Amino acid sequence: MTFDPASYEFSSSGTPVPIRASTVLPARRENVQLQTDDGHTLIGELALPESGPVQATLITLHPLPTHGGFMDSHVYRKASYRLPALAGIAVLRFNTRGTASPHGTSTGTFEEGIGEKYDVEAAVRFAVGRGLPNRWLVGWSFGTELALMYGAVEPVASQVEGAVLLSPPLHRATDKHLQQWAESGKPLTVLVPEHDDFLQPAEAAERFSLVPQARVVGVAGAKHLWVGEKYASRVLNEIVDEVTEAGSGAAGLPQEWDGPAATASA
DSSP, rough: OOOOOOOOBBBBSSSSSETTTEEEEEOOOEEEEEETTTTTEEEEEEEEEESSSSEEEEEEEEEEEGOOOOOOHHHHHEEEHHHHHHHOOOEEEEEEEOEEEEEOOOOOOOOOTTTTHHHHHHHHHHHHHHHHOOOOEEOOOOOHHHHHHHSSSSGGGGGGEEEEEEEEESSSHHHHHHHHHHHOOOOOOEEEETTOOOOHHHHHHGGGGTTEEEEEEEEEOTTTTOSSSHHHHHHHHHHHHOOOSOOOOOSSSSSOSSSEEEEOOO
């Protein structure tokens, strides 16, 4: 059964409350379906600011579905919970082919990053069709492979501003794909946990040296899955700094909210 975003129950305490992992801030949320050129239907959610202009659009690409990755992975949940209200950012999340999450199951089966090319294209096409501005790919783990392989070539390249990568393993993405990003000139921000299981900051800096415009940021203490509010918040701050003119501010995004909020069950 597909999760209904209208099921959130918002209330206000009358005083500022801490923003915790399960805190859901106001946004216009809707379940969406993305149609791929090879005939699959992908389940997703779009979260938009309640009012005012959209400052940027995140097209999120989730971690490896065969190892528990899906559109509801915690960093992307928190992005959709917070960024529309705190930064005026639209967040598009979706399950790649064959992936199931509390939001529902996309048709098809996992294709090792090959057939997922059409999934990336479908998500970008959806964002363009909805008139969402300042579009950025945000990949996490397996999602970084998709961003690197397909984000700097058409039909995606001309429709996105750049990409933010979280914990890139550089398994499927090769030097050829890095060269394509270099030639595109599009910005690439790479967040690399100090204790990543696959690629740590020093090696990441060497590999991404093929992309002169890439900004590689090592994050002390972090691990591949960015577990812990400290690290999830760091990721969200870095994303906002990259994709919006205003950025997250000198102290980062607010850690308290004075207004209606809901609590997610998971």
